[in-house]
Amino acid sequence: MSTQLFTTAIAGSLPKPAWLSETNKLWPQWKAEGDELKQAKLDATLLWIKAQEDAGLDVIGDGEQSRQHFVHGFLEQVEGIDFEHKVKMGIRDNRYDAMVPQVVATLRLRCRVHAAEARLLRAHTKKKIKFTLPGPMTIVDTVADQFYGDRVKLAMEFAELLNQEALALQADGVDIIQFDEPAFNVYMKDAADWGVKALERAAQGLSCTTAVHICYGYGIKANDDWKKTLGDEWRQYEQILPALAKSSIQQVSLECYHSHVPPHLMALLEGKDVMVGVIDVASDVVETPEQIADTIGEALKYVPKNRLVACTNCGMAPMDRTIALKKLQALGLGAALARERFR
Numbered sequence: 632m633s634t635q636l637f638t639t640a641i642a643g644s645l646p647k648p649a650w651l652s653e654t655n656k657l658w659p660q661w662k663a664e665g666d667e668l669k670q671a672k673l674d675a676t677l678l679w680i681k682a683q684e685d686a687g688l689d690v691i692g693d694g695e696q697s698r699q700h701f702v703h704g705f706l707e708q709v710e711g712i713d714f715e716h717k718v719k720m721g722i723r724d725n726r727y728d729a730m731v732p733q734v735v736a737t738l739r740l741r742c743r744v745h746a747a748e749a750r751l752l753r754a755h756t757k758k759k760i761k762f763t764l765p766g767p768m769t770i771v772d773t774v775a776d777q778f779y780g781d782r783v784k785l786a787m788e789f790a791e792l793l794n795q796e797a798l799a800l801q802a803d804g805v806d807i808i809q810f811d812e813p814a815f816n817v818y819m820k821d822a823a824d825w826g827v828k829a830l831e832r833a834a835q836g837l838s839c840t841t842a843v844h845i846c847y848g849y850g851i852k853a854n855d856d857w858k859k860t861l862g863d864e865w866r867q868y869e870q871i872l873p874a875l876a877k878s879s880i881q882q883v884s885l886e887c888y889h890s891h892v893p894p895h896l897m898a899l900l901e902g903k904d905v906m907v908g909v910i911d912v913a914s915d916v917v918e919t920p921e922q923i924a925d926t927i928g929e930a931l932k933y934v935p936k937n938r939l940v941a942c943t944n945c946g947m948a949p950m951d952r953t954i955a956l957k958k959l960q961a962l963g964l965g966a967a968l969a970r971e972r973f974r
């Protein structure tokens with residue numbers, strides 16, 4: 632909790648500049664390699680730190696400029712993963728196909744994964760910084776396992792590796808560590824049975840703020856098509872939020888604006904900070920500050936005002952860069968308007 636009402640944050644990813652990688656893609660190809668690529672990633676991170684600060688955001692992230700994809704970026708530094716022989720696999724309960732690496736041996740972290748960008752972030756802003764990692768259950772759903780043969784065991788192995796990196800990120804000065812678990816909205820029963828437990832293992836021993844992001848995915852066609860099959864009321868959160876409310880995780884990031892989630896489900900998160908999605912990442916239409924303040928007002932019926940963080944529905948990686956920038960600005964202005972309206 633913070634003293635200022637309605638602090639603002641992004642869910643995680645931001646578009647990569649065209650000089651860094653292909654644009655408007657979920658798995659873009661880099662445009663440089665070796666040391667040049669390393670430097671380009673940090674340059675892009677610095678650019679987005681400045682853009683978030685200029686937009687008046689309160690919690691600053693790295694925009695995930697250093698990773699090709701939010702899950703595979705972490706896996707690149709894990710021993711026991713074969714990236715040479717990727718296989719095609721239906722992910723998120725076969726919603727769409729992805730080329731995924733394979734688990735072929737005992738898993739171990741090769742080295743630090745995100746030290747460079749986390750330290751750069753810490754060095755260049757005085758604001759709170761948030762760092763995102765994929766959640767264990769979502770990782771399990773985005774790799775082909777040829778070794779462990781058990782999803783729960785595999786999730787716990789990944790949770791331990793995530794925990795090592797999370798503790799190191801905390802030592803780098805990160806204030807909030809967020810795990811991204813879109814798979815929770817797909818495998819609700821598994822999420823409640825063991826997903827939350829794996830998540831808590833990943834966050835074990837952290838004294839910084841912990842968070843989880845659960846969404847209906849990026850604004851890509853496969854997700855848009857899937858959402859059309861979910862009916863008028865999306866009630867997935869109803870099955871997982873009670874388990875999260877009982878967990879040690881302190882903040883929960885959810886979709887709100889333009890989603891068909893009944894807003895009253897947010898009341899299930901009593902005792903947690905709620906990062907309310909007030910920016911639609913599946914639409915190029917930029918929200919007005921009034922619309923954002925309205926969404927905050929709706930959420931305030933179910934979330935105490937000192938626990939509400941205004942956020943984006945999901946990451947913005949596949950978006951057009953100029954639109955994403957305008958949405959960041961709208962987020963800053965909308966939260967400022969809400970502070971006047973609801974003080």
Ligand code: ZN
Binds near residue numbers: 845
């Ligand atoms: Zn998301």
